[in-house]
Amino acid sequence: MSDLPVLVTGGAGFIGSHLVDALLARGYSVRVLDNLSSGKPGNLPLGDPRLELVEGDVADVGLVRGVMVGCGAVVHLAAVASVQASVIDPVGTHRSNFIGTLNVCEAMREHGIRRVLFASSAAVYGNNGEGEAIDEDTPKTPLTPYAADKLASEHYLDFYRRQHGLEPAIFRFFNIYGPRQDPSSPYSGVISIFTERAAKRLPITLFGDGEQTRDFVYIADLIEVLLQALEAPQVLPGAVNVGLNRSLSLNRLLEEISALFGGLPEVRREAARPGDIRHSRADNRRLMERYRLAEPTSMAAGLACLLGRA
Ligand code: NAD
Ligand code: UD2
Incomplete structure (x- = not known):
């Protein structure tokens, strides 16, 4: 572990703020760069003197x-x-999601910083491999500006690895859930x-028939992997899926939620969202080879933690 601060861009958001907590708990000092477009200062323990929040945009290279x-x-x-936000505003999304990555790469090269973890997405696969466990070699067909920017970011990080010695650990997150994930947007x-x-x-x-499935990962399991990647002596090239190779349908999810609340409010059924993927499940052999994830959190346990009942 280094004494130097870790820079977490997007650190005031859902995933970022959990990572910040974990880094502080391990003794790191942390600098967060966040424009607070969806993140909130209230997600962060701002009273901790080892934490610095810089409000600003990753698209601002200076x-x-x-x-x-x-x-x-x-x-x-x-x-x-949000994938849908990228469809509505491709230019604004590109500034944050691609130019931001390029700025991070350039600044790292200039400062001689090598290790970088990057949040890519299962969206890079588009509909390929749907219905099977999707491995990292599955063809990439980014169907939205969000997915295109994530895939382009991966390629640039790999360029900086080959050309400038950066050590990027690229993760393709499947569906991460947990406390502080903002429920206010429909997306x-x-x-x-x-x-x-x-x-x-x-x-x-409920969009569609509820039989669509997702590979949900509880936030604590993801954070465990990110910490290991940060501290690993070396990072192997190639992106890594972060999923558990578990399928849960939305109908089953609703049953789990119903059990926790002693029933459900009215469930209104609407047509499936255009472009919605039917089945998404990760082949996670690479994740398991490279990282230790003892016992992934079950959905029942994850939901209990999310609701503060664990
Ligand atoms: P989030 O919206 O809670 O976090 C994103 C953070 O980035 C927010 O704090 C936001 O204010 C900040 N931000 C956005 N644009 C910025 C900019 N231009 N400059 C500085 N800060 C900016 O979302 P999250 O779920 O925590 O996502 C974190 C990362 O993981 C994202 O890169 C996302 O694409 C990726 N990801 C998440 C999931 C998931 O299931 N949550 C799945 C795949 C990929
Ligand atoms: C997730 C990620 C996205 C991208 C993608 C990769 C989130 C928010 N999005 O998209 O960033 O990485 O995975 O494939 O994590 N649904 C309802 N009712 C609602 C909301 C959603 O029925 O009120 C359905 C939705 O139509 C979909 C499923 O729930 O079938 C999951 O939707 P989601 O938005 O949580 O995530 P997803 O898989 O579309």
Whole structure:
């Protein structure tokens, strides 16, 4: 472990703020760069003197250069995290999701910082491999600006690895869930939306027949992997899926939520979202080869933690 601060871009968001907590608990000091577009200062323990929050944009190259001075490693999470938002605003999304990555790479090269973790997405596969466990060699067909920017970012990180000695650990997250995932946007993670609405007894909207499946990963399991990647003596090239090779249908998810709340509010059925993937499940052999994940959190346990009942 290095004494130098870790820079976490997007550190005030859902995943970022959990990582910040874990880094502080392990004794790191942390600098967060976040434009607070979806992240919140309230997600962060701002009273901790080892934590510094810099409010600003990863698309601002001068700022990224400045904020990196003295850092030992970078975790690059800042992005417009909603696929639908990228469809509505491809240009704005590209600034955050691609130019931001390029700025991070350039600033790292200038400062001689090598280790960087990057949050890519299962979205890079498009519909390929649907219905099977998707491995990392599955053809990539990014279907949205969000997915195209993530895949382009992966390629640039790999260029900086080959050309400038960066050590990028690239992760393709499947569906991450947990506390602090913002339920307020209709495009936020389905678990945060369903649990909040169940708690408030508000109607739940189910798009499609509910038999679509996802590979849900509890936030603590992801953080465990990210910490190992940060501290690993070396990083092998090639992106790594972060999924558990587990399928859960939305109908089964609703049953789990119902059990926790003693019933469900009204469930309104609407047509499937255009472009919605039917089945998404990770082949996670590479994850298991490279990282230790003793006993992944079960959905029942994850939901209990999310609701503060664990
Ligand atoms: P989030 O919206 O909670 O976090 C993103 C953070 O980035 C926010 O704090 C936001 O304010 C910040 N941000 C956005 N644009 C910025 C910019 N231009 N400059 C500085 N900060 C900016 O979402 P999250 O779920 O925590 O996602 C974190 C990362 O993981 C993102 O890169 C996302 O694409 C990726 N990811 C998440 C999931 C998931 O299931 N949650 C799945 C695949 C990939
Ligand atoms: C997730 C990620 C996305 C990308 C993608 C990769 C989130 C928020 N999105 O998209 O960034 O990485 O995976 O494949 O993590 N649904 C409902 N009702 C609701 C909300 C959602 O039925 O109120 C459905 C939705 O139509 C979909 C499923 O729930 O079938 C999961 O939706 P999601 O938005 O949580 O995640 P996903 O898989 O579309």
